[in-house]
Amino acid sequence: MVKELNKLTLIGRKETRGKTYPLFLERFGLFISIIFSIYLVYLIMNNFDLSIWIKIILNFCIAPIFALSIAEIIGRLIQKMST
Secondary structure, three states: OHHHHHHOOOOOOOOOOOOOOOHHHHHHHHHHHHHHHHHHHHHHHHHOOOOHHHHHHHHHHHHHHHHHHHHHHHHHHHHHHHO
């Protein structure tokens, strides 16, 4: 009886092993999103005459949030395609 209970999951269903998740693609997407956000900040800083405070906010607040948002979108697209 104890051996049978140890083989069951919490709700008593039988689970099968799924496909492996392509984690390397998600890491590559994170890397690409960081490069893209750095390039975008570089273009904005060189093409527009902005005040120093807007440049600071852009560099330290908006650019990291933008990079992580793009990485999350890429990760969700990879997850959608892999399942």
